[in-house]
Amino acid sequence: MKVAVVGAGFTGLSSALYLARKNHRVVVFEKEKTIGGLVQGYKEKNWLWAIEKHYHHWFTNDNFALNLIKDLGLEEDLLIPSPLTSIFYHHQISAFNSPFDVLAFPHLSFLERLKCGVVLAYLKILPSFLAVKLERFTAYDWLNRYFGRNTFRILWQPLLDGKFGPYASLVNMAWFWARIKKRTPRLAYLKGGYHRLLEAVVSEIKKSGGQINLGKSIDKNIIKEYDKVIFTGPSSIFQKIFPGLPSDYRQRLSGIPHLHALNLLLITQEKILAKEYWLNINDRRFPFLGIITHTNFIDKKYYAGMHLTWIANYLPPDHPYLNKSKDELFAIYKPYLQKINPHFNFQRLTTNDYQLFLGPFAQPVFFTNYSKIKPEFNTPINNVYLANMDMVYPWDRGTNYAIELGYKVAEYILNTAGV
Ligand SMILES: Cc1cc2nc3c(=O)[nH]c(=O)nc-3n(C[C@H](O)[C@H](O)[C@H](O)COP(=O)(O)OP(=O)(O)OC[C@H]3O[C@@H](n4cnc5c(N)ncnc54)[C@H](O)[C@@H]3O)c2cc1C
Structure with a gap:
């Protein structure tokens, strides 16, 4: 079977891997110039490892991700520390781990x-x-x-x-x-970062005869060239590519709102937070919802000794922060960061000390009785399948479930095609 997979995030790549290993002819199309989707990496010249543009870790019960790591022979390189989670409330940081x-x-x-x-x-x-x-x-x-x-x-x-x-x-x-059920005290990370796993998956797809095309958006004519098409991007883009979808189906997809992730990564010589990996900001007067310090989880030696700290936000598509430059956003955040660490000299940071990353359609909103409206793999278009994070439910969408989703959609296609 000739299959086009649209999107080289974890869902697309794992479905491509599954199908390629079963000797189907798989071509992955990714509109960006790099693989990874929401897990794309960022690396400065003198760093040994890339970091994810948005904070990432695995729980120790993320079995699909951990089994994939094992399957690709990388399990020796798993790091499993127990980083700290805390809450900032009423001018005070309190531990909230146990x-x-x-x-x-x-x-x-x-x-x-x-x-x-x-x-x-x-x-x-x-x-x-x-x-x-x-x-x-x-x-x-x-x-x-x-x-x-x-x-x-x-x-x-x-x-x-x-x-x-x-x-x-x-x-x-x-x-x-x-969210509560899933949490584990220890968290996992792969030496070399998530990008290393993505690269290993891509190499395995190619070894099994699959192809990866980067910088390639698709249009609706793709249907003519392939037996099956799996679309793994956001449902809003799916609707743009296939404008003739029936209105009840469009309404169903559009009825699921999404938030965009907007993360400002501070790259500093001194620590902003002494020991916390994850700090929830439980004061909604603050213009961000959390501070996540990657280097209180993973050793800073892999990033040329710099401390890496995200100032995290999820925002609705019409939020004014989404139109701000990184300097404007940092200026808004600065007085609040100062309240959290009055001793850190935020005035000294310049535009080269931070990077701003946008993760579009990064979080679906699950209303009551969501299982009744959850989209299915089948779409109204013959041989075109949708598999995206709107289907990861009730578990919080994550790479573990993206991998599971990729396998499931591939399996579904093979079963229904009787292959
Ligand atoms: C802030 C943040 C923190 C997170 N933290 C964690 C974490 O700690 N642990 C964890 O496991 N997960 C975490 N996640 C979730 C995880 O990143 C996602 O669940 C996962 O990456 C989703 O993968 P995906 O392949 O389904 O989607 P995506 O990664 O969005 O991939 C879809 C791909 O499709 C491509 N595409 C879209 N339209 C087209 C088109 N027309 N043509 C070609 N290509 C197209 C996109 O460019 C993209 O590459 C986090 C996410 C965010 C935003």
Whole structure:
């Protein structure tokens, strides 16, 4: 079978790998000049490794990703540290890694902390077949009810508001459950970064006879040249390429809003955060939602001794920050960064000390009862299949699930074609 895969992110590359290994003729088309999609790398000349443009790690239960790493003979090079997660609230950074940290969290009463520990433990042990039923509730309602109003206001509402902005109160509880369920204290990273894994996948695809075309957008005529087409980009682009889609199908796809990721990477000689890898900003007066310090997770020696810190945001497509230059954005963030670390001299940083990265359509919004509107692989166009992160649910979209999705769509095509 001759298959075109559109998109060289993890979904596209894993579906191409699956099909190429089964001796199908696979051609991958990627509109950008580099592979990786949302996991594209950034590297300065004197760095040993590239870093992802947006912060990335695996959980130790991300079995599709870890098995792929093993399959490609890279498992010896996995790093599995236990970096710190904390919360910034009321001018104070508090650790939030373990049940002990929950019980010691200073901004809740003892009873609230106890209740918080019990509800978190309940969510952690709740099996998925029961948890999917939580999609009937909004996370706002459920969390308010079971954690209590104050805990919701201090711990969870700022996270939901920060990530989903105008859609925060509509996100369903099954998605939130999956975030808690999935977390592992240790996180994984591959020596050489995610780019190394992507390169290994590409090399395996080529070895199995597949082809990768970079800098190549496709149009609807592609259907004529291939037996099957798998589209792995955002649904909005899919609709532009195939304008004749029936209106009910278009409505279904357009009914899923997306946030863009906007991350400012600070490259500094001194540390901005002493030890935290992940710092949630639980104060919505701040113009960003988190600070993630890659080099409190992975040794700075791979990046010429520089400290790498992202100032993270998810924004709706009409947000004014999306039109700001990196200097304008840094100027907005600077006074708030200063509040978090008053001793760091942010005035000294110049335009070469930071880079701005946009991840388009990076986070779908999962409303209540999402499973009923989740798109399927089949589309109204014969032999054209859609496989993108709108289908990764209730788990939070991630490369692990992109790999699973790629395998699944490939398997689906082979099964339905009777090959
Ligand atoms: C801020 C942020 C943090 C994240 N953190 C993590 C993390 O810690 N761990 C983790 O595992 N995952 C994380 N993720 C999620 C992860 O990056 C994604 O789930 C995954 O990369 C999605 O892969 P994909 O192939 O489905 O989509 P994409 O990576 O979006 O790939 C789609 C590809 O299709 C291409 N394309 C689109 N239209 C066309 C066209 N017309 N012609 C040709 N090509 C086209 C695009 O250029 C792109 O390369 C994070 C994402 C973001 C934004």
